[in-house]
Amino acid sequence: MDTAATGLTFRDATDADVDALVVLIESAYRGDDSRAGWTTEADILEGQRTDLEGVLAVIKSPDSRLLVVERDGQVVACCQLEHRGDHAYFGMFAVSPQLQGGGLGKVIIAEAERAARETWGVGEMHMTVISVRNDLIAWYERRGYRRTGRMTPFPYGDERFGIPQRDDLQFELLVKELA
Helix, strand or coil: CCHHHCCEEEEECCHHHHHHHHHHHHHHHCCHHHHHCCCCCCCCEECCCCCHHHHHHHHHCCCEEEEEEEECCEEEEEEEEEEECCEEEEEEEEECHHHCCCCHHHHHHHHHHHHHHHHHCCCEEEEEEECCCHHHHHHHHHCCCEEEEEEEECCCCCHHHCEECCCCCEEEEEEEECC
16 A cells, blocks of 8 residues: 555645645745755745745636645645646646655656546646756656756746746756656
8 A cells, every 4th residue: 555645635726725835835945944855946046936826826727726635634735737738737746845755746746647637638747847956857757757858948037936046047848648
């Protein structure tokens, strides 16, 4: 039995979840709290990862789902699924730093892929990852995602996405065929 999946519930986020989701996402990626997990971006970006408006926009979008993952009534993870024609986009993925490294992320991404196939009948999942995040990209590659070499620029100067600590940030598109 997969103990990482024990006691998990998945549901769509509601307006009432916004505050908890912002705290979760920020704790997984930014600031000292994020250093408890391995997904931290604290060394390459300061400032915020998201905000109330950004999370609420995902919840309200008709082509998007923001999955909330709970264990024992507590929000422990989340991820965004967005329908984009023949594929789904996977984003806003966060796991509580204290629970990272125990297999929870694998369970969540597998559920997200299943939900995208079932909900929209898509054949691919796309995501973008900051290209210097080699450890994170390698984790996705072990889940079946492939690097495409297709880059998009980081939004330098837009502090809604953080304050870059280096000048070589860009996003790489990763793609997975969904069977």
